[in-house]
Amino acid sequence: MGQPAHDTTTAESETPNEPSPTEAVSPTNQSTEAAPAEQLTGAAAMFANDRASQHLGITVDDHGPGWAQCSMTITEIMTNGHDITHGGYIFLFADTTFAMACNYPGSITVASGGDIDFLKPTHIGDELIARGHEVVKQGRSGIYDITVTRGDEIIATYRGRSRTLPPRKQ
Template sequence: MTDTQPAPHLIGGHEHTGPEAMYANDLASRHLGITLDDHGDGHATCSMTVTETMVNGHGITHGGYVFLFADTTFAMACNSIGSVTVASGGDITFLRPSRTGDTLTAHGKRVAATGRSGIYDVEVFRGDELIAVYRGRSRTLPAPPAGR
């Protein structure tokens, strides 16, 4: 670890220092085929292809999967700042449906931060069409005491 690298935190028994480490241990997101495409200071981009097991009885993507996808992108954006950060809340507005075979892309970015609290917006797209907007509230965990 250098002076420019964040000190690792232990979450669930795993050291996390950024989105790549978090993604490597995120079995739920990886199982659904969510990929971490890009990230930087306070932002992240992820993608996911809708599979037949993700659709509801109306033949459109179940809202829970769209929420999970947006929430994962939010988590990657939050944790791109170098500290372990978790959600304190989140909500989503669905604008348009998606269906089996659609590739969704989500762009998340920090819009406000005060102390250990932050607000992030995530826009979910199907191609060029905005299909959902998510707002997440974050809380950065305090660094563990020295020697732990």
């Protein structure tokens, strides 16, 4: 297990036109049967242990190396004193999508930083979609853009910076 085999990529050209539903991961569709080894590494392994994202009801609609799409519905507990969604929840949602996009099979990749711009408020019951893609990956570092939408409206944009950790010593 190690890093992706490529030194530099741009993932936009790698995003399939029709993503495979067999790659989707969510707490509701996890099987108790043994999964192939590839499903136990990268994004699938990370999300299987991501209790914070699962607790908030975030689902991973689909993902692949360098891209991901997630969904989340705003609940009452996510609102602030202005009765709009607390920005921290929107950041967490975008950051989860970023994590799904940057964790290639066989790798452990973490955020080295992330920035978000909040463009529109959201409210209880709003259904959000986050779509992320790799902008560039060079060696162990990468840059990913995530767009959070409500219907046709862009409500936030996020740029994440990643770092793939070296393989663990046995």
